[in-house]
Amino acid sequence: MIYVTRKAHFNASHRLHNPNKSDEWNREIFGKCNNPNWHGHNYVIEVTVAGEADPETGYVIDLGKLKSIMKKRVLDPCDHKNLNLEVPFLKNVIPTSENLVKSFFTELQEDVDNAAYGSSKLYSVRLFETERNIAEYCPSRGE
Amino acid sequence: MIYVTRKAHFNASHRLHNPNKSDEWNREIFGKCNNPNWHGHNYVIEVTVAGEADPETGYVIDLGKLKSIMKKRVLDPCDHKNLNLEVPFLKNVIPTSENLVKSFFTELQEDVDNAAYGSSKLYSVRLFETERNIAEYCPSRGE
Amino acid sequence: MIYVTRKAHFNASHRLHNPNKSDEWNREIFGKCNNPNWHGHNYVIEVTVAGEADPETGYVIDLGKLKSIMKKRVLDPCDHKNLNLEVPFLKNVIPTSENLVKSFFTELQEDVDNAAYGSSKLYSVRLFETERNIAEYCPSRGE
Amino acid sequence: MIYVTRKAHFNASHRLHNPNKSDEWNREIFGKCNNPNWHGHNYVIEVTVAGEADPETGYVIDLGKLKSIMKKRVLDPCDHKNLNLEVPFLKNVIPTSENLVKSFFTELQEDVDNAAYGSSKLYSVRLFETERNIAEYCPSRGE
Amino acid sequence: MIYVTRKAHFNASHRLHNPNKSDEWNREIFGKCNNPNWHGHNYVIEVTVAGEADPETGYVIDLGKLKSIMKKRVLDPCDHKNLNLEVPFLKNVIPTSENLVKSFFTELQEDVDNAAYGSSKLYSVRLFETERNIAEYCPSRGE
């Protein structure tokens, strides 16, 4: 099993807020991340594809193609945007890192699986909200 | 001459916008950084103090004290905040990295100069807006 | 399966020494790491929790709570300390990175599992002794 | 299960080219990576060994020995070399990151398994071609 | 005085060789860097512009414009290229980091000075050949 990973960056604003709950609940649970005037991050995203390398190219996936898919599916919709207000696929999603990696995985999956060699496929999405806070979605690692 | 530097982090939202100009001008000049729904960054700030070390302590400045001053003057006002709306000392400042380092230097100067040993004093403030975009204000380095 | 990771730092002194063996054996096996006058490191620790996100908060674990648990269980006992002499839970442990990650995992497990959402639980502890030497304990990853 | 990792660096030139295919095919597939005058990278390699720690030493593997094995098997043959022309074990290998990690794993396996404690053994080889492009070979992680 | 810096990357092959000297002299002086089959690096370049910020934009220089100038003058000619054979402005230059920063400065100067605000101008070019080997050209910093 070979794993190839491509890293990229985007900058965005967000706020953690559950609209089904009271303002008090939100302030209590999310603290300064609930600031109604927003805050933001330099997000780093790492997308990993797992499988076998094509013997003719030596590629599990052409990283140039993976870069384009990440740009189209994640960076263009999210970069310099407000994650709560402006990203269609994040509508009704509380933009914690946990929820973001799951949403990004869903957005990327079809294009990545089509571009990868043979039965190689999207394996995981990792997101650094800060250098110290990291989330990863990797459904196949599971139990 | 000895230089000591302390590094810290904060996350904030902002938007580049000159309210004295038209929306067209702002979109033309600032592009996606002008997004009215804000975007944000994990800012890294480096504060440098220059001078001589106290022979009794070996310190140009106690970095614990410098850390507290940076927290009080920059991190507490700016962390998880909207730099355009919520930071009193940035009122009427377009929050480019250039303007931020100058404003932070002004905010820090008196406390840092008082805490530093002898004639040691605040030398520069550096800000990483992203890993690739960096600004520094260093008035004494001169021509 | 979602994985969330929190990173932290501590500085400590240590020495590699097996008191059940001769000084010659220890010098032969541990080389300069056996220096009786100690040496030290800026340790970086990464703690990963695995599971599902709480639909109300979007959190596998509140990273603020994880930060507090890491502070109480690992950083407060170890930071600016001598790992051989001053950390109760490391008594009789040769402080190699391998043994440290296992001991840290044991110290963290109950509090982390209680703070994590639903059946989410502590998944791994990773320790960077230097940028180039890394150890990880991950009991559930299995064979 | 404990995992220990050692990181190292080497600089090399290479070119992506499949000699069984036409020049047109190679330019189309590999783009600027096919440049006949070569390009190069500062490669970062991470080698991970998995198993149990020796109770007498606290080591899964002596990282000094792992460092020597990596030097002998990978760094000496590859550092400041042309990966297409000068590395015997890469003859007939298109030097993509995917193929390199697999070849390095094969080169390292016997020596690492012999040096590791008990049934501990080589677990994975990871290669950073750039900060943004990463490949890993980890045969036992399986599906 | 405000300093703004933009960082970028390129990958290239090169060899250190003085064609006016014998092969023996070159092997003696440059060692493995003289390998006739080339080696290569992931170069990191940092370009710094110094001056005053435009009060209307808050910019010393629009970093988007600086990015374009760096792409046109340095990255497009050098990325995935052989620095000895393929870069017109490096003809007859031994591609040490020292010589590269000086050549890059000359290439960048006119465009950067024109794009910078008022009397702001190109201040320095820094190049990381590896994480551990760095060169900088900064003519105005003087003695």
Added chain:
Amino acid sequence: MIYVTRKAHFNASHRLHNPNKSDEWNREIFGKCNNPNWHGHNYVIEVTVAGEADPETGYVIDLGKLKSIMKKRVLDPCDHKNLNLEVPFLKNVIPTSENLVKSFFTELQEDVDNAAYGSSKLYSVRLFETERNIAEYCPSRGE
């Protein structure tokens, strides 16, 4: 003016303590850094040489020679050592970062100046005690 920098690492234990002062004074001033059982760091040192490049080699200084001088003068005496007890040139020096950079500069100066081309000479020594605490000694930079 061209500046070339070489980076290196060492691990050491130390304690901040002024033996001419009372234990109370030391605990008050140095806090946890005064721990009598020592603590330690992964120090990163950057040595910069400034001057002109030799036209025959393109080198301000052969970085291989600079690496050897740093090894002989700083790394061999300090790596895996206790900076208070075991380093002859640090006898009677309180090992703050400020004092260390000054002592390292003195140790390195003669050998570096002799190895550098023409009138090129040692320019600065920078030390990262942690990622966040940095000191630099640069006597020629100015006021």
